[in-house]
Amino acid sequence: xxxxxxxxxxxxxxxxxxxxxxxxxxxxxxxxxxxxxxxxxxxxxxxxxxxxxxxxxxxxxxxxxxxxxxxxxxxxxxxxxxxxxxxxxxxxxxxxxxxxxxxxxxxxxxxxxxxxxxxxxxxxxxxxxxxxxxxxxxxxxxxxxxxxxxxxxxxxxxxxxxxxxxxxxxxxxxxxxxxxxxxxxxxxxxxxxxxxxxxxxxxxxxxxxxxxxxxxxxxxxxxxxxxxxxxxxxxxxxxxxxxxxxxxxxxxxxxxxxxxxxxxxxxxxxxxxxxxxxxxxxxxxxxxxxxxxxxxxxxxxxxxxxxxxxxxxxxxxxxxxxxxxxxxxxxxxxxxxxxxxxxxxxxxxxxxxxxxxxxxxxxxxxxxxxxxxxxxxxxxxxxxxxxxxxxxxxxxxxxxxxxxxxxxxxxxxxxxxxxxx
Numbered sequence: 001x002x003x004x005x006x007x008x009x010x011x012x013x014x015x016x017x018x019x020x021x022x023x024x025x026x027x028x029x030x031x032x033x034x035x036x037x038x039x040x041x042x043x044x045x046x047x048x049x050x051x052x053x054x055x056x057x058x059x060x061x062x063x064x065x066x067x068x069x070x071x072x073x074x075x076x077x078x079x080x081x082x083x084x085x086x087x088x089x090x091x092x093x094x095x096x097x098x099x100x101x102x103x104x105x106x107x108x109x110x111x112x113x114x115x116x117x118x119x120x121x122x123x124x125x126x127x128x129x130x131x132x133x134x135x136x137x138x139x140x141x142x143x144x145x146x147x148x149x150x151x152x153x154x155x156x157x158x159x160x161x162x163x164x165x166x167x168x169x170x171x172x173x174x175x176x177x178x179x180x181x182x183x184x185x186x187x188x189x190x191x192x193x194x195x196x197x198x199x200x201x202x203x204x205x206x207x208x209x210x211x212x213x214x215x216x217x218x219x220x221x222x223x224x225x226x227x228x229x230x231x232x233x234x235x236x237x238x239x240x241x242x243x244x245x246x247x248x249x250x251x252x253x254x255x256x257x258x259x260x261x262x263x264x265x266x267x268x269x270x271x272x273x274x275x276x277x278x279x280x281x282x283x284x285x286x287x288x289x290x291x292x293x294x295x296x297x298x299x300x301x302x303x304x305x306x307x308x309x310x311x312x313x314x315x316x317x318x319x320x321x322x323x324x325x326x327x328x329x330x331x332x333x334x335x336x337x338x339x340x341x342x343x344x345x346x347x348x349x350x351x352x353x354x355x356x357x358x359x360x361x362x363x364x365x366x367x368x369x370x371x372x373x374x375x376x377x378x379x380x381x382x383x384x385x386x387x388x389x390x391x392x393x394x395x396x397x398x399x400x401x402x403x404x405x406x407x408x409x410x411x412x413x414x415x416x417x418x419x420x421x
Contacts, residue, residue, distance in 0.1 A: 032286055033258075033265040035294060039349040044266050045373060049243065051262070052255050054211075056243045059236025060203030062372055064384060067188035071178050071198040072098060075166055078200075079105045084169040084229040086116045087213040091124035091162045091354070092179025095132055099180050103132050107139035115229065116141045119216055121161045122148040124179070144220045146366075159249050162365040164198075164354045165213045170232045173201040173209040175244075175353050175370050177276065177339050189335055191306045196339040197384070199352055199370065202237035208244035212368045215246055241373040247355075248366040256355050256369065257362045260343070261287055267296045267345045272385045274301040274342040277309065278316045279358035285319050289326040298328040301388055303338040312358070314410045317403065324397040331392035344385060347378045 037043045049055045065071045079086060079102075086109055093099060110116040118136070120128070122145040136143050146161045166174040176198030178184050186193030201209065214225050247256045264271060264287040271291055278300070280288075288298055300323070307313045320330055343351040353369035355361045372378075 032283060032290065033261045035265050035268075035290070037266060038268045039263065039266045039346050039373075041266075044262075044349075045241070048259070048262060048371065052243075052245045052259055054208055054243055054245065056241050056371075056373065057204040057208070058241050059238065060201065060205045060240040060242045060372075061238025062240055062242065062370070062377060063200045064381065065176075065198045065200060066384070067196060068098070068178070068185040068193065069187050071176070071196070072101075072185065074200055075174055075198075076101065076105050078166070078168040078172045078174070079109060082109050082114050082116075082168045084114065084232070085167075085225075086114060086169075087165070087167045087210065087217070087225065087230070088117070089119040089161065089163050089165040089213050089216060090180055091121045091160065091164065092181050093120045093125045094127040094179075094181040095129040096182040098182050098185055099128065099132060102180050103136050106141050107136050110136070110140035117213075117217060117225065118143040119146055119161065119213070119220060120144075121146045123160050124162075127181075142221075144217075146216060146220060160365055161216055162354050162356075162361060163212065163216070163246070163368040165209055165368060167206060167210045167213060167230075170210055170228070170230045171202065171206060171234065173206040175199055175201070175209060175368060177341050177354065183337075184339075191336050194337045194339045195333065195335070195388070197342065197352070201242075201370070203240070203242075204234045204236070205242040205244060205370070207231055207234060209368075209370075212244055212246045215248075216366060239374070240377055242370060244353075244368060244370050246366070246368045247362075249364060254362075256367055257281075257283075259351065259369065259371070260284060260357070260362075263343065263345055263349060263351065264288060264291055266349075267291050268294065269296060269346045270344070270382075271296055271298045272301075272342070272344040272382060273299070273357065274338065274340040274385060274388065275357035276303060276337075276339045276341060277312050277356040277358045277360075278302050279312060279360070280319065281359055281362070284357070285322060288323060288328060292326040292328055298323070299331065299385075299389070300328060301331045301333060301338065301340075301385065301392060304332040304334050304393070306335075306337045308337055314407060317400070317407060318412075320395070321397065321400045324395075324400055330395040331389055332395050333388060333392045335391050338388070340388070342381060342385060344378050344381050347375055347382060349373060350378050350381050
């Protein structure tokens with residue numbers, strides 16, 4: 001009889017832990033945000049600064065890097081040039097050629113006496129061999145895996161860091177969608193090489209990137225990184241206004257949700273969205289439909305046959321009908337997995353970083369986004385978006401209505417776990 005009681009208690013505990021991981025934060029907005037002003041209106045910037053924080057700062061230069069052939073050399077060049085500090089946080093870090101190359105570069109700087117701090121997500125590094133971790137730590141790299149599985153944190157094992165942050169000497173920063181794995185190498189032109197964009201940043205906003213890294217470093221180690229090695233005086237490097245903000249379930253996950261809603265509500269002419277994982281909630285869908293009601297052109301670029309998460313592809317499609325019916329365009333990228341995260345509005349506003357347009361990023365993951373307020377940069381990113389459209393196929397309302405019954409059934413089956421995908 002005792003074993004039955006014990007088994008019942010154990011089973012109940014496991015169910016409670018599972019439910020705790022499936023729960024999303026309770027403070028969720030319930031009313032849509034109305035259109036009151038455009039992204040070019042100074043009021044929009046004031047609200048983005050106050051509601052999301054930190055404040056928008058001037059004098060930045062952001063360069064868009066396309067695919068591994070451009071991204072990895074730029075990141076490695078910055079690492080190898082480091083003299084004062086390196087801070088690096090990423091979700092995916094796998095063993096392989098590029099993983100080994102990064103490991104050697106980080107280790108060499110650590111042996112040269114440069115403080116090297118690295119945070120790698122425990123789940124995202126599941127394909128990283130222990131020998132790679134050991135070699136970096138032996139060289140002096142201070143490396144920590146974010147939220148490794150222990151009995152006392154089972155209830156939070158589903159909350160991961162999805163941030164991609166690299167800051168060198170407190171002066172050069174990188175963020176975007178790329179992880180450290182061989183599938184990001186190359187030019188993004190075939191199924192073995194993913195399509196992605198990363199961003200090299202200089203100027204005062206780099207300090208906000210450093211603060212974003214510090215956020216999880218403090219959570220993981222209890223140490224605060226400060227001083228001129230991490231936060232040196234930063235002069236203006238260009239003409240772009242920008243800010244970085246972070247979100248996590250423990251510290252205001254709704255900020256990402258609010259950012260997307262504010263930006264979409266401010267659109268008056270165009271919304272271009274490239275989303276590697278597109279599983280928005282009803283408020284985001286309604287915001288996009290409301291934009292169409294204002295005659296805003298809405299173009300959405302999504303992964304096609306090479307998506308790495310089939311469940312996401314299935315769950316996503318249930319929302320396409322309402323968007324297509326409202327006149328939004330959906331385009332399906334064909335050559336390889338599209339991993340880009342890009343939002344461009346009215347040739348004025350660009351949002352990039354690690355955040356996907358899905359409920360997991362908005363409510364479960366630790367994320368970081370960079371918003372840039374620049375007509376020139378928005379025009380440049382619109383050109384990048386439209387170049388990707390040339391490798392995509394349009395998806396029509398007729399296509400959606402004629403999708404197989406198996407897809408429709410699968411969409412309903414996945415409905416209860418959409419926030420986890």
